[in-house]
Amino acid sequence: MFRTRGWRFAVLALTLALGSSVPVMADGGAPAAGGARTGVNEQTGGQSEFGSETRDPQYYEVLEQWKKEGAVADHNATVTVPGSKFVAFSPNADVSIGSYKGKDGVLVWEANGDEWVEFEVNVAQGGLYAIEMSYHPFVDSKNRKPIALNLTVDGATPFLESKSLELYRHWRDKLPAQKDANGDEIRPVAEDISGWMQWELRDLSGAYEDPLLWRLTPGKHIIRLAGSDPMALESITFKPAAKTETYETARQSWPQSGPVEADPIVIEAEKVQWKNDSAIALAFDNDIANSPFVRGHITYNTLDGDRWATNNQQISWSFEVPESGYYQIAFRQQQAFVSNRSSFRSILINGKIPFSELKAYRFKYASGWKGAPIADERGAPYEFYLPKGTNTISMRVTQAPLRPIISDMDRAIGVLTKLTAELRTLTGGVDDKNRTWELKKDLPGFVETFSELNDSLIATRERLIQINGSPDAVSQALVTIEKDMESMLRYPDEIPYDPNRLNKLQGKLSEQIQLMSRQPLQLDRIYVVPAGKPLPKMEATTMEKIEGFVFNFFNSFKSASGPGEDDGQVLNVWMNRNRDYVNMLQGMADESFTPKTGIKVKVNLLKDERLLLLMNAAGMAPDVAIGLPQETPFNYALRGGMYDLKQFPDFEEVFRQFSPGSWIPYYYDGGYYAVPETQTFSMLFYRKDILERLGLAVPDTWDDVYRILPILQQNNMNFTPTEQGMFLQMHGAQYYKQDGSGSGLGTEAGIQAFKAWTDLQNKFGIDQRSESFYQHFRDGSYPIGIADLNAYIQLLVSAPELNGLWGVAPIPGVKQADGTVARWTEGNGGDQLATAIFKQTKKPQESWEFLKWWMSADVQVQYATDLETLYGVTFRWYTANIDAFVQLPWKEDDLQAILEQWRWFREVAKVPGSYYTERELKNAWTRTVINGENYRTSLETAVKEIDREVRRKMQEFRFIDGQGNIVRPLQLISVPEPWEGVDKYVKK
Template identity: 30%
Template sequence: MIQPVAYAEGSNDTTETINNPPITSTVTRERYSQYIEGTESDHYKGEVIRLDDLNDVATDALDTYQGEDVIFIDQDQTGNLTVTVPETAYYIIGFDYKIAGDNVLPTQLEMTVNGELPYYEMQNLVFENGWQNPLEIPLDKYGNEIIPQPIKYDEWQFKYIIDSGYRTSLPLLVKLTRGENELALTISEGNLLIKSVELRGQLDVPSYEKQDITGNNYIEIEAANALYLRNNSAIRANASYNVNLIPYSSDKRVLNHIDPDSFKTPGDEIIYQVDVPEAGYYQLGINYQQRSKADFPVFMNIRINDTLQHDLLKDHPFFYQNQYKHVTLTDASDEPLTVYLEEGLNTVSFQISIEPIKKALEEIEQLTREIQSLSLELTNLVGPDVDRFRDIDVNDYIPGVFDLMTSWADRMDAVYSEMRSYNPSGGEVGAFSGLRVAEEQLRSLVSEPRKLARRKGELATGTNSVTAYLGNLMQEINDNGIGIDRFYFYQEDVEIPKSASWLERTWGSVKRFINTFGEQDYDVSNVNEENLQVWVNRPRQYVEIMQRLIDETFTAETGVRVDLSMMPDQNKLILANAAGEAPDVALGVNYALPFEIGIRGALQDLSQLEGYEEVASDFSPGMLVPATIRDGVYALPDTMNFWVMFYREDILSDMGLPIPETIDEVRSYLPELQRLGMNFFYPTAGMPGMKIFAGTMPLIYQNGGQLYGDTIHRTMLNDNQAIEGVRLLTELFTIYNVPYDVPSFYQQFRDGSIPIGISDYYMYNLILNAAPEIRNVWNIALIPGIENQAGEVERWSTGGAESNLMFKDTGKTDEAWAFMKWWASAETQVAFGNTLQTTYGPEYMWNTANLTAYQELPWANDHKAVILEQAEWIAEVPRVPGSYMLERELSNAYNAIVLDGDNLRTAIDLASKRVNRETERKLEEFGFMVDGQIVDPYPNPELSIRD
């Protein structure tokens, strides 16, 4: 058995280090809940301080907007405001604000008070745009209602400063000292116009007192069609064939409920204007569905005329309901609660809240940090890999470690028990099952103390670790989807709606089933031959937006009518062409597919059509390579799958590591990363089967290598520069111990075990929208490359995603080309990208291949700058006869070298022979070679791109 050495003696208090881990220290800044604890007696209780005259707010950001004095703070600027208060106390601060221009994303900012950041939440505040629907709901050509494009609200809005994660239902308090105080607002995204400033004590929420109700008024509001305003453009109505919803149709899509997949994020708010015939007290009923949290409620704040009338409207629970059901809001005694409405117009809002579980979230975050810290301590002790025959008593080296782990399990149990109190039955809570699994795994580790060193990966590494369960739980907790059909205010002498009976539901299902035998929307068989036929390899929500844009702009301008159809299977396009059933144009097909169709003479050479050069100039030249066949180009790029480097700012900063520019710098970082149990991610580690070109090509190209020469007759894979590129790639795994198999870089990036690596657009979208626990502590950079003789770092990468093509046999070449040019144009791509993201939410990011359009899309500006620069280094591998074999054999060589330990040159020579043999066979098949002799040289299309 290994004996304890100076490691344990030199540690004054290892458990204290674990409880306060040095890594990710930026996250451990004092939280608001700690800042505000015990300060109730010091809250400001005086009159509201309203500063409408901005001359009273000494500031260096004064400006004018539409004839009014305003404070204007643009992106990457700081506006300093000086406010005067009568006493030292805790205040809430609010602004009348607007966001100038066409910004879609919320404005993000940091606020310091008298030069200091009071607490963690102040480093990321958000001010949202308001959004409204057009007056009329648009219809598609089949008579279905479709989701309208949101319209930005252009009036001034008021908002108190609040946590961007909306973990508190009330505004954030800040301590100000008597006299002048300086507030510094630094904008990291967007801009902000401020018309006035308000300071006051915390908002009062009275205790509930039941009131008598008299009258017979009934006021019903359809949630989908009466929506007045929301603070998230993605909150939307949707259609469901459900007899419990109004309106209802068995044969047409009608918007009849607030989509729970859109109304789900803490802070999401929907606002209605309700006309009330008579002032008085009312009961409140709602027809809703909540199936995002099993055995656990979704909470909402219900404000009437911008006020929480009583504490039962604050964080009101809406329990799990798999189907839509009418429910009247009740008090603790299960009696209907009462609310007061004024005569005339009242505003009523529903806002997703998570304040009741705020402490639980903070405890889970703290536990995650502590467990990660222990995982690092264990790796420092025993190294990244542990021999299963070594017997190590970890407690000798980290005294008290098992008591500490037991305390973590106890803390998890306490959180889980608290969450059970929200389950009406008092039973298990499915929504927090991940917490129970994490607790049981910790207790299992404690039960086998001598196996802890070998099982240390179960703490914080991989998809089945304790921290992975906690991280997934954090993600799931932020999904609070609730669907709302209608709500209604009513008095005593009124009959309220009831849910549909079993018979009504069954009859509705039967009618719907019968209607499925008719013509289907956007089906390839449901077309008008006189119109341009376009097949789209995308879901319905994309197609609906595209069809609307086509009808409103392209058809209106050209007179050309277009039928969009959802593509049944892109791989059947070749068969459809052979059968004479191919469309005129196909959109969104895999970028490698145009070659397979074009080499068989089925596609139109777009480079011969008028205006091609102008259209092509908007794309990275390397994106055109896969669709280049000899001297022709047979497809246009549609989307771009960019590759960038992801890194955890918090971890690299605490380690003192700058962003690496080259692979050599990455290799120099690896010993320090690995000493702490961390590592680097290279894309091939995320490719469990074949290593595609996106993983194997970059280092070959960055090293000056090529995969083909002037023609494709022979591969250049065994050229010295290509071999050196393969050596650099494989040595990352064979010598530098970069992991060669990473099931989820996303997960390990979140938990910090792999805080840096190279990945693509899909990882970007995932981290941006599905990793709330590391928001603001990660970033992207150009991928590290290889410095050439001129001192320039070459950063070549792939970028292909989807492409658009035209079939050669179309009888409408001019119309089809006009349509393709229109769709590829920057104006159309910006319109589509903006509409898609504002309508369906931030996860529906349009990764257009049009670089001119991409600059205008609603993505974070600093990220766009990185992606646009990396796009200059896109150099797709050409798709040519036999190139599939090159991709396969390069993958086989990689596996042979990394996994089997084969000699590099032997593996590459074998791969080259197989590639050349298959290339010759395909050249024979397509007539470029006859009896082993080249009769028609096939040029390498990549050469002009990299010259």
Template identity: 30%
Template sequence: MKKIHIIILSIVLVFFAYIVTDALLIAFDTDTLKYNQSVSVESGRANADDSYVKNYQDYVLSKNQTFPQGKEIVVYGTDFSSATGDFEILNNYQGVDKSLLTKEAGSFEFEVDVEEAGFYHIKLRYFAYEGKGSAIERKFYLNDEVPFEAVEQVVFHRFYGAKDIVEQDFLGNDIRPSQEEKPIWTDAYLKDSIGYIDEPFYFYFEEGVNKIKLDSIREPLLIEKITVESIKSLPTYVEVKATYEQNGYQIANQPINFLQAETATRTTSPTIYPLNDRTSPKTMPSDPKLIKLNTIGGTNWGTAGDYITWEFDIEEAGLYEISLRVKQRLATGMSVFRNIYIDGEVPFAELENYSFVQSNDWRIQTLGTKGEAFLFYFEPGKHQLKMEVSLGVYGSVISDLQDVVNNLNKIYREILIFTGPSPDQYRDYELQINIPGLLDRFQEELDILKSLRQTLIDVSGSKSEKTGILDTAILQLQDFIKKPREIQKNLNTYVSNISSLGSLIILLSSQPLEIDYFMFHQPKAKLPATQAGFFESTWYSTRAFIATFTTNYAAVGRKDTGEVVETIEVWLSTGQDQANILRKLIDETFAPRTGIQVDLKLVAGSSLLPATLSGRGPDVALGQSNATPVNYAMRSATYDLSQFDDFDEIKTRFMAEAFVPYQFNGGTYALPEQQTFLMLFYRTDIFEEFGLTPPNTWQELTEMIPSLQKYNLEFYLPVPLTQGAAIALEPNPIFSTMFFQNDGQFYIDGDRQSGFNEGKGPEVFEQWTSFYTNYSFPVEANFVNRFRSGQMPIGIVNYNTYNTLAVFAPEIRGKWNFIPVPGTEYVDEFGQTQIRRETVASGSSSIILNQSDKKEEAWEFLKWWTSTETQVRFGREMEGILGAAARYPTANVEALSLLPWTLGELEKLQEQWSWVRGIPEVPGGYMTGRHLDNAFRMVYNESTNPRETIYDYVQMINEELAKKRREFGLE
């Protein structure tokens, strides 16, 4: 018993000691300068090459190093010397007398008379005129030449802010306000949109008249003036502090002035919006039960060039320190960087590439060095604070890493020429002899990787998973140099390591930072505690835990929408982000306009069938596969939408072929939601390197194969994988494309029989299978990874692959393109040779369940949901939250044209879309895709005769069609 008492007493003492220690640490943790860090790292690559950054550096070094001072040459937008394309001259627009509105197509040239030759900055005063919501892009020419690669795509930001004040749902939770454009006239230097080069570009102007030209790439741009000005260096803080003393500035005697970060005035991206943090009771404001929008930034604020602007008031003139409550825990093993502007300017050099080190908890950090806080002079009145994402020292690291990835990929393609994608493990290919300087090239990249690894450690102070990626690649290159005869044995691992290095580029490029609030204060002001004490944290966590049992999460986000006429139940099975956006759109537009409330539920896709069978299904189901509407219609479970009087009017929103999968027995049982179709993607850099041209027809594709295979490069034609024992499998999209281009019909004789045996069907099947049997196309491959490495520089995939490549393959930015799929030639009635490009689409749909007794209200919802306005808003909100990777593949024709595609991209998409054909859904049609795949694999694996094989499987398809027609009582 005595021993138990001693143990209990010991536990109590330890617990008491912990509480006292915790309280003391919090009380005495007043050093808000300890997280400040000063880092500077130079590039480790000594040799000049053709990389993105080195191309710019070579340009600068190739000119006389002359920097005229005190110069400023202004050219107004309306004073252009020549123009092509659409434009307008706007008078008195947003406070500017005259300005030039340049549209999405065209080019505009301006003459600049320079007195003294040398390097200058170029600054545009512009207004982000209304467009499709994406960043504005222009191509820049100086004296009829693109001076360096980086200005082939100059980006001008749009500006966003909260559309409304923060409102609460009926539970008291904050509802995130929509982000809307808030354009203003602004000055922007021409600088690197990727962030590898962290200062405005240097442009060399000759003495006399120089020509500047801007080519439109994306979105309209309104220009007031272009300024060519001298390059000035920023003063240091020591110099600025000396001016304070000279001017007699005094410390302001004012209480702490708080600025809540979530109340930002403007951002450069709709993805930067207020967030909810419930990790600490010290966050302002905070609630353990309710959602409070109390911070900003996080993962959404990590892209180079994005910035947030805040406005604040100062009551008394004087010197202030600036502190902020900040958290940087997402970028593990690295610091993140910001350029900090006061009233539009970086006040001194130390605020360029200002670093925030990683720490798992919230902290209060005062701007300064480890030994001294910076002072800022403010006059009374309104001021601006702006923080811009910068890559800082990582700019040079990422640039060098990009070079390494490009060079290792190039070496891999050279190795493929001798080994092929599946080399003989026991053969000596003598690669070090056949590829000149192979080992020296490996050694050069190895040295750079070692240098980059040390740089990451120097910046962060420790190793991390990021240095681990480099370690793996370093070990392999060392192994290759030691054992060159075994290189071919590890090619798969080599490619994987290159992909990992590409992923490391993405990781290093992301610079997330979350901010709770700012404080403008006296140097000796008592700042709030950073962390909560033990009892406060425990009580907060306990209340948050209890709230998980009492909160109705299905009702979160719903607000009062006025008088309710009726309530319908809508199910969707996509994701939480989609559900949140849809909930907000419903409450903002649908419910107030119609008086129909929506009970929106996020459910698993498999829930619809049992719920419908039990009579407890919803009124409307969104996001259904192509097969679901007709599959349910055969069992009288979905409602025929063509029964509505205005159906024909609503139908015009979509391509006519989009309805084919949803039609059965004269009825239409769904409205299209999303539609994706095939496009041909290819690597422009590799095609230029080998002198190849993307194929326009299947005949050209066949003729191009020897040229590809000469370099052991691959062409990708997708073969969808079977999913376990599942019966449903969509017909192969490539076969379907070729089949439709040769007048094929999937079903004949009133949908009673398969049409694969009719007309050119057997010939098309033989041609399609020959790509894999005769030309050795891969049946299974990760197209995106092989496309990134260059092993597979061309392939036919759904157009939304664009989203993946645009976001997750930054190392090949600007080195790929897409065009319509290869076509089939035919001679028209006038004797002219034409090309037909039919292809097929996949997508999702919206249905009304037959058991619903609110079909009119459900139809009103579907009309609203598939309208152009709603689809565009939903698409832009999705892209605003998740970025370009979530670009919405809407089936609404007009809505697609309003999403952020360039004119060139949109023209190609619309051209291919006009050729899209729908595959009918019929009773027993689920066996069509399955048996088509079986026939293909029989030819591929067993080398059977293609024509005989497709004939045999057509009989099996016909048997299933007949069986199902009998089951459903069809003729």
């Protein structure tokens, strides 16, 4: 209790002492590399309170309110504003009026950062309007993702979804697929075939059946489009919402027609007219009834259901109808991805949803491949009138039926977040087992709110079962959550002893929301059959299934493209990634490396990095290995298993392409034994909207962080826990002695750095651990914090509602005597991969030529581009080659911040026994933060353990003799200065 009170008084005193000295965000300020500040988005829209953090109301809430106030969508007014008639734009906007791809007098917006353009619309008839845009994305290698927009009306964001709108591209796979040396198809990469397109703005997640509507009263309005993606814009049209009748009503309005005499039309689902997401990939399925099916070979014969499952992902197919009339449409489909879960699709014929039942058509769960027509709930097939000639069928992912359930669970997470903050305030962040709590008295309303939340989740689960048609994995997970909550309610006074249980409940609910947001569906074929005619056979017979099972069983023993013996004729390369990565590299090598050098290459799939040890011991090591974990080259170099790259005369040319700090782990005894392949590092992430509201600036140093922490904590917010690597390095600690004989953390600089690290919890009240930076950042409980570049992509893809409301900056540093701010950071473990040449190779020069080619800027850019096109932005390739990295599709402002942090990138050296260091540092942290042990004593204990293990390993490798004397020093390299290699890309 005394410790809790002391912490509270310290925070209060610090807050009062700071007073007006807390830095305030300057209007229009913009952070640049090196610590300048970043301005915030000026629109935050409507707000509803949670603590001091606000959120914009969701579309369904606003739409309901508008309708209560009398706004109607049933009107006949249409207003079109030409793209060339903009009335204002941001000072940095690169806009002009010109010609683009066959159209004159259009807005050509070459955005290269956060920019905005405004239009004036004059409305004569008030009401609810859908917005349709005629646009053309820029088609080039740097612009592959959809165009993200933030739309405001008269300076305000009417609802949350208006912040995260997208205009999509059109893609098509390059077919026929190429084949590898084994006769297996290589998964084709999609090409951007975007042209001039029209799109009615919809919510990004596909949570609503219809396009979004905006309320416009009579008079003039200013529409602002904000974004950072280039495009050409022909027009913006404001129009009434389209009416969609039921099947029975729509059927009566269609033409009369007699029976159609024609053969069934069969469409191979993988042969799309276009898809609006390049990540919708083809898949190989070995069901014998799939088409095409090639015995013994991989054939990409279906659409991958796992990759066609989210947001507004849409696919369109075209087909020729021989005779006007009525047809049935059926699918050979597989929908068994999640037990008992239904998936939903909006189905469009010739660009329109023909009747309301197809706005969110249910594909029920069924095991295995099934054939079924589009039918009503009784199973009666719908009939579609199709005119003679070219027709299209399109299918778009939607989660509209589940939107109320997801909203309920989102609200539940918000309540749990608030309760967690209240509990943290009550306990002061200290889990005091010796204190007795009476929660109903100590925190009035907490137990009642928690109980009401449990009842609400029970009702949510029952509604979910109704919508889905049966219990599924999500409803069963909700049962588990309810049991956890009931257990906590039985003993409410024990809740303060373990507040992390509330965080775990939030995590479980978030997982279920993610699961419901996915609507997978795999397709093999589409059939268009004259009405009244029997459908073709769409499923394998029992005998065919048995035949297929037997064949696939024996075929599974067939040797795959994996590591094998070097036949002496080709360069043997092993790649520690999945088959698509391997096939992509093999194709590039065949296309450019071999014709240029005459060196034949075989890229093999390395399924498990541990196989290297066995194969090397058997004398079957590869020439080159790609995708090696960071510690592997050093461990092999210690044992004479890697080739010293410094022996090549042009090594220095390669060295200069990478940050000096990225080479450190691959240095051993005077040589370099691998080339950095990929790397990520930490950045500072911040919520522009929340910092602006609190009047806080983006911190440049840790002293700045300490000054803003009381303000954050007063508002039930906090800063992220911080890993030791970067914190200790920037505070002057050296991990190892220069000769590698032991830990360097026992110096006074190391001890003070360790104290500063543990003070984050002991003195400044930062949380001891964090379950999910993404979730905390998204809900605003961590409006600022440190995370790696993977969080950047996750926020970009999975938090569209924060579009334009967050930014990145270099991590806070420590000011040095000369005034510079040191921001040293190391990489993120598993993402630090390397390429190396094995010592056993008989082709060292050929291996070196391949390694140089593979890590060159041009090849890295091409590989990254193809990878992102195939899998989507979530698979961004974090190449360590800076010349390639800057050519990837980063927002310019963010790239500049990343480059500033890149100059301070420095990995920790490797020594024999270095694996002990991280473990002992964590043990020391636990002793100091959790157990209250003195920081100096705790670290000294850790240093002793580290030294013991390092000495043992140094003796094993004969750097130290049996008496502890140094036989030969290891001589570690140091990188004391930031890298100047980034300067050529930094914009002053």
